[in-house]
Amino acid sequence: MSSITEPGGNARSPSFFSKQATIAQPGFSRWMVPPAALAVHLCIGQAYAFSVFNGPLTKVIGISQSAPDDWSLTTLGWIFSLAIVFLGLSAAFAGKWLEKVGPRRTMFTAACCFGGGFIVSAIGVWTHQIVLLYLGYGVIGGIGLGLGYVSPVSTLIRWFPDRRGMATGMAIMGFGGGAMIAAPLSVALMNHFKSATSIGVAETFVVLGIAYFISMSIGALAIRIPRADWKPAGWTPPVETKQKMITRNHVHIDQALKTPQFYLIWLVLFLNVTAGIGILGQASVMIQESFKNTVSAAAAAGFVGLLSLFNMGGRFVWASASDYVGRKNTYYIFFALGAVLYWLVPTFASAGNIAFFVLCYCVILSMYGGGFSTVPAYLADMFGTAFVGGIHGRLLTAWAAAGVAGPVLVNYIRAYQVANGVAKADAYTMTVHIMTVLLVIGFICNLLVKHVHEKHHMTEAQLAAGN
The missing domain is CATH 1.20.1250.20 (MFS general substrate transporter like domains)
Structure with missing residues (x-):
């Protein structure tokens, strides 16, 4: 692993989360990268299943049925809307930072935000403060969604210049399929934690927050980027033609x-x-x-x-x-x-x-x-x-x-x-x-x-x- 030279001339090893530290060593299999990306995308795909919480969240106080002080569905609808807005904003504005610091730091930040967003939301349910759900899942979790969505993409494309579509399709398929895991899991957890005094949502948020943080962190730790001169064995970059619109140049x-x-x-x-x-x-x-x-x-x-x-x-x-x-x-x-x-x-x-x-x-x-x-x-x-x-x-x-x-x-x-x-x-x-x-x-x-x-x-x- 290459070192970084400080102003005084001393060499130091790059930090674990730096872009340099994620450069793959010779012999690393590029097929280890798609599972790392899936470890993130299967988690953030939970967003498509958030609606399973809407009904229970309208009965946090009443437990068996909605009480006068319980949240309405229109009030709860803003949680998901905020998450999608901040997904788009974070993906748009953090792009430059992603390219600078690399996928590991970005994916770990996504894990902290997405997992942490669930914990903040759990506190919001316990204290019955809707603003904490807006802040937790909507803002913080939404930022985690955006960072987690884009962070593996450029890495996959660099590892699979010969199969760009397949590589990105594999990861983004995980985002589409994450809800199929999250929906039944969330319902099962809520039923497990449900009691005479709790609808089970807050406890479920805590479990999901911890589980998603661990899974996304594993993906961040496993991710690697190829050397600048790396290319698949036996692969020749395609010649740029009008029929094959694949450039060999780069645009900032x-x-x-x-x-x-x-x-x-x-x-x-x-x-x-x-x-x-x-x-x-x-x-x-x-x-x-x-x-x-x-x-x-x-x-x-x-x-x-x-x-x-x-x-x-x-x-x-x-x-x-x-x-x-x-x-x-x-x-x-x-x-x-x-x-x-x-x-x-x-x-x-x-x-x-x-x-x-x-x-x-x-x-x-x-x-x-x-x-x-x-x-x-x-x-x-x-x-x-x-x-x-x-x-x-x-x-x-x-x-x-x-x-x-x-x-x-x-x-x-x-x-x-x-x-x-x-x-x-x-x-x-x-x-x-x-x-x-x-x-x-x-x-x-x-x-x-x-x-x-x-x-x-x-x-x-x-x-x-x-x-």
Whole structure:
């Protein structure tokens, strides 16, 4: 391991959490890195399961039923909203810091924030102070979510230049699947700790906070970065051509914001996520209203679970496929196929064809998940790998914006139509047609993505200096 020379000329070993200390020694297997990333992403994926706490949190005082002083669902709804906002903000603003200090320090900081956020929230439940839940899970936990989400990405891309999509898809699949572990685990813990004087939420928060801190810390300790000159055995970097939009140059994180490519890919992610996230949030109600008296609440819950599986699986399958068909072509498929499927959904609903209705939405949600996992590799292809983690962090503001736009489109358009006499079964038709238009616009944005102009490329001296 190389040493650091101090101003006085004395050499000292790098600190354990420094970027230098994580440089892999010869013989290190790159296949050790995806499990380290999964150790983080499976934990922070708990965010998708936070809704299991909403009902119990409305009965913290009443225990068996809500008391007058208990929190309302509208009050509790801000916890998750704050977490997503701070996920986007921390991912955007900590990108430069991530590239400077490396993944280990960033992932450990994420572990402290995410685990610590649960502990602060537990105190908030015990003292019945909603502001502590906003601060704990919303702000501190949200920062942990953002740092944990982006920290392994650039490392995986550098270890797998030959399989960028597969590598990032593996980790981000963990974020999509984390809720499948967290939801039943949280319910089981609450039932275990429930008593005549406690609903069991605070104790569950403490256990989860400690467990997630340990798991994420293990991931931080296991992570390694390759040497600057490392490449897979027998692999030759691809020649940059118009057909293969994979650059061999690098663009600085600040310079990337001056390119049209960044904003076009921002719109590509925004439009793809907007088209999926609103439906994901209303899936249960939507299928019951579309097939009134045919689909039960239990069947609707099964539909939601199926969508979650396709959301998770799509993150790995589509990202892996992009290694062969190309990132730009993968997004062409997302937008073209998605637009066709959205247009067909009302036809299947009016015909009472539940099977094709479900199939359409399963494919759509697989592409929603695939959009998240494919975009880091798309960015690496366009801007190089030197600052891809920070660039990806800033691009995730598109997720935050889509998290507002998608549900607003679905909920408010539906409410407007129902208020004006449209049957609930038909109230989603206009919405899905609007989604179709958004996907067509996304197709055009993707079409406009070209190579980054050479004036934005970093020189060898800038790369060596790291700025």
